[in-house]
Amino acid sequence: MTITLSIFIPFLAAIFIPLIYQRIKSRHIGWFVIIVPIALFVFLASYIPSIANGSTYIHTIRWVESVGIHFTTYLDGLSLIFGLLITGVGSLVILYSIYYLSERESLGRFYVYLLLFMGAMLGVVLSDNLMVLYVFWELTSISSFLLIAFWYHRKKSRYGAQKSMLITVSGGIAMLAGFIMLQSMTGSFSVREIVATIGQYTDEPLFIFAMLLVLLGAFTKSAQFPFHIWLPDAMEAPTPVSAYLHSATMVKAGIYLVARFTPIFGGETVWLYAVSGVGVFTLLLGSLNAVKQTDLKALLAYSTISQLGLVMSLFGLGSVALQQGYSTDSVIYTQATFAALFHLVNHSTFKGALFMVIGIVDHELGTRDIRRLGGLMAFMPVTFTIALIGSFSMAGLPPFNGFLSKEMFFEALLNARNLEVFTTNSIGTLVLVAAWIASVFTFVYSMIIVFQTFFGEFHQERVEKPINEASKGMLIAPSILATLVIVIFFFPNVVGNYLLRPAMIAIYPTFAGAERLTPHIKAWHGFNPALWMTIGVVVLGTILYRFMRYWRGIYTIAPLKWNLDTAFNAGLTWLENGSHFLTRLYMKGYLKDYLVYIFVFFIIAVGGSILFTGSYSFDFSDDSSIAINEFLIVLAMAGAGLAMIFVKSRMTAIILNGVLGYSIALLFVVFRAPDLALTQTIVETVTTALFLLCFYFLPEWKKERSGKKTKIFNGIIAISAGIVVTVLGLAVQGNKMFESISVYFEDSYRLAGGKNIVNTILGDFRAFDTMLEVVVLFIAGIGVFTLIKLKSKKEEQDIEDQ
Amino acid sequence: METLITVLVGLLVTVAVYLLLSRNLIRVILGSAVLSHAAHLLLMTMGSGLKKGSAPLLGENAASYVDALPQALILTAIVISFAVTAFLLVLAYRTYKKTGTDDLYALRGFDDE
Structure with missing residues (x-):
């Protein structure tokens, strides 16, 4: 019950924020808001021990019985991880925003949107019913739209907001279609019930379509290729929003969906190819693009795309375990999923910290262009430290948590090479190589963040504001995240046992008893291939970084230069022009044309059906x-x-x-x-x-100036309309199909106490009609009155007065 | 009788549609007035026989009464069509005052909304 309530608390708070904001028009409004995520975080955290012991919590509010839509909340290991991320990162982001946003901004609006998002996101991860999940899913898109367009006076903000909305909502609608297909196959909207019974339905023709449609929803939301193009433009949002929605939580909704649906679809090879293929490609593409960015935030956006691709591909590889069924051999593939969940948590910590750091740089210096930055280390030591921790963790270096999950990623890929589903060994190797190259570029852009921003020479004239270390308040939130990055490295198994293991059981219900489902995470496991791969990444990455100016030129040659944005914009313009053209084709602005449409339609539809059904038989005998x-x-x-x-x-x-x-x-x-x-x-x-x-x-x-042709045309339409009405009238009179109800009203004296039947119909039997008729008369009266009396400002220029 | 009235209705519809397709505002309004006349007559013929029985007043103590239902419907329709005509007329008056024309071709909207 309380879990259900936790979805609604942010919404309720959002209602009250404007009221409080009217009284306290300062940044301190944030202190009221932050209570909500902290309380929810503590509340959810209190479930960790019992969930780790294998309990799940379910609560249903019966809603629409006839179609099986119920408000069911389901808290298991997987929802718990996401719930903690949403509320935890949410608390830190709000804390950060209190110091980040200026008091001149409309803070009330900002926090309302943010709380709206938080509630919607909790709804997504806690809902068990697909329809409810879908509604919350779209709500996250809408709140993301509102937050990206927070500075709506900027053209780029509006463009970014529109773009993200169009892409994520279209994906959402595809997902809805997939959900409905699932329901039509299994007869249930409940994820748990579908998971339990899906085995019987995998041969249905709709099964693959449902899978692909659901994946479309996940890919658009998680910015996977080719839908990744909305994420860089979404960076127009204020930095706290980017840190929260577009890095730590909302973009992970797609990941959540994939994880949640792995037990449903994971048994199919298509799932492996689609999820892993798209994931690895996005990983490579994102990292390649990130290196060429000069805006730090855009760099982080592409890096997020790339990291989401990494997590996605791991979930795909993890599904192999389901395809092979439960055995001691197949458990090894579940490690990919474990790595995915682990990296998911790690990514939220280091990427959240990095976004906040970039926000600080932007806030203090007024620019985040790496060509204008440099040498900040001496002036902003704390910011530098956090950036160093975040970037090195992202690059996969010890002693940071990114190292652990990156190693596990390599190991999962090495395991996958031996898969039978990769028909030849070469596909597995190809994936491995692609992922390794992507990691090299990940290393390169992580170095760019640290070295090009904080090392080198500082030029005051290149930045907008005098340099200062950020205020303490602003540094608290990223410091907490950076601390977590290190703490998780040293105590990874706390996270593994308490958070990841229950989530693994949620994804692999059939593997619940398997011992190796939760591997023991070790920082040091000897010189195995995974470690050699990491060493290779560091060596090649360092070389590439050192000599970047020599090979940067490759970004100007063909496939790397291509940009899907151009295609998206062209498509949008084409759509707009097309619909404009179509509309202009018939919306001509002449009343006459519209009336012609109406009459011609009437003549064809009514006259045509009279002819077609042959109902033009007349009977004049009763005249x-x-x-x-x-x-x-x-x-x-x-x-x-x-x-x-x-x-x-x-x-x-x-x-x-x-x-x-x-x-x-x-x-x-x-x-x-x-x-x-x-x-x-x-x-x-x-x-x-x-x-x-x-x-x-x-x-x-004046004399009608219409030409003779027009007159004849009008005449034909007029005569046809007249004929159709006459024929229709005669046909109806001759062929009465039903008994008239008029006799009923002849009893009016007994029923309504009136002897004038017409009057009793109007005043009694159909009194509501008469009342509404009077309303119509009243409205027309108001219309007449206003049109005559209402004086516009340009009254003196009117024809009448001239 | 019914047939005769129905043919008359057809004729009135023809006139009304022709007037509606005109480019003069007043002719359009007249057209809508004629169209409602036609509709009222058509409704009348839809009852259970014209002139069969006496007026639907129970006080008459007649053996049978004509169909009262179409009459009630027409009564409502008359009032509504009056309201519509009045509103259209004032709209025409206002349009002419604002734009200086009663030619619907000249009143065509701007190209971009």
Whole structure:
């Protein structure tokens, strides 16, 4: 129950923040906000011991029984890791933002968005029901959009926000389709139930489609190739947001989804190829692109893409264990997943710290362009230390946690080389080589962050502000993360046993008893191939870094120069132009054209279906007789109607309209409708008066200047419409399919206490209709009044006054 | 009688549609007025026979009454169409005051919204 509540606490807090912000319009608002993630972190952390002992917590609020949508929260090892990351990094980011953001910013709005995101993200990782998960998933996209566009006066912010929204939401919709397919196969929206029963459904034709669609959602969210292009543009967000959403949490939602769905789809080879293939390619592409960036934040963005690719590929490799089924041999492949989870946690610590450091540099110096920076070490020693720890951990050097997970990554790849699913050994080797090259470039850009920013000469004239060490407050959050980077290196098995093992059981429910599911993490394991690979990375990486200016030129040659952004922008422009063109094709701005569409559609649809179904049989036998006076009235109306088309003067036209109206009143008398006759007479009188009143202000009719062709065209449409209506009317009269309900109302005296049946229908049986009719009349009255009375500012320029 | 009225309705619809397709604002409004006349008459013919029975007033103590349901519907329709006509007329008046024209071709919107 309390777990369910923990999703809603951030949302509730978000409601109250604007109220508090009205009273406290300063940065101290952040101190109220930070209570929420800290409390939630402590709350979730209290579950660590029991979850580590193998318990899971589930709570269901029954919701939509008929379609099986329930608000079910499920806390197991996997959700717990993510929950702790969300609240833990969230607390640090808010602490950091208190010092980072200026008081001139609309802080209330900022924290509302941030809390919204936190709640949505907790919803994603704690929901068991796919539909609920989807809603929270899209909510994270929306809050990310709002946060990227926080400085909405900047064009680039708006562009980045729109781009991320378009890409992640389209992926989300694909994922929704995948979820619905899963439900149609298994009959359940609950992840746990699907995991339990999926074995029976793997042969369904929809299974592979569902998998690919779900993966599309995961890849767009986690910025995997070719959807990675939104992440660098999302860096327009304030740095705390980048650290939180676009590095530590939201982009890991895709990873979470992959991990969560591994027990469902992991048994398929397609899953291995898709997840690992895309992962390794993204890893390589991200690291290659990161090296050429000159903006530190863009560099970190590409490095995040690359690291997410690494984690993704590990999850793919880990699924091999599921394909081979439970055996003592296959457990070895689960180590890839273990490494993935471990690196996930490590990445959040060192990348979060690095983002905050870059934020500090930007905040203190007003620039984050590495070409203008250098020599900051002497002035910002604390910042430098944190940057050093973060970067070296990212590069995979000891004694930092990145070293441990990087080694495990290499080991998993070495194991994977012997896989049978990689039909020839060469694919496994190719993956290994690609990953190794990517690691070399990871080493290079990690060195760029440290050496080009903090070493070398400092040039005050190249930066915007005088150099100072950042305030203590701003340094607290990154220092905590940097400390964690080192602590995890020395005590990795605490994390392994308490956090990662329960998560492993969640991903491999069938392997629950296996002893080697949680390997003992060792910093030193002899000179094995993985260590040699790391040494190779360091050696080659150092050489490449030293001689970078000689080979930088490769980025100007073809495949490396290509940029998917161009394709994305072109596609967007093409879409806009295309829809604009289509709209312009029929939205011409002439009332006449629109009316033509309506009438032509009416003629084709109604007339066509009359012809098609052959329902134009008439039956005149039941007709009433025609008296001579009635015939004369009809004749007068026909004459008046026809004459209206040809009259030259508007006065004649309105008189003819009057003839029509009063003739109808006469017909109503003939048809035994006294109320109608009275109403029609009054209304006709008032309408004619209104027309005459308006004529006073309007110009005399000009002769219709339309060409002969237009007139004939209009005539054809008009005549066709008339014929269709007549045929329809006659067909309906001759063929009554149902008994009339009118007899019911003849009992009006008993039912409604009125002897005038028409009146009782209006005032009693259908009183609501009459009331709404009065409302319509009232609205029209207001409209008339405002149009006449409302004076615009340019009134003096009006035609009337000239 | 029903057939005659239905043919009249068809004729009035023809007139109304022709007027609606015109480019003069007032003719369009007149067209909508004529169209509602036609609709009222059409509704009338949809009842269970015209002139069959006396007016739907129980006080008459007649053997049978004409169909009251279309009458109730038409009564509502008359009032609504009056409201619409009045509103359109004022709209035309206002449009002319603002733009100086009652030609719908000249009133065409700008190219970009």
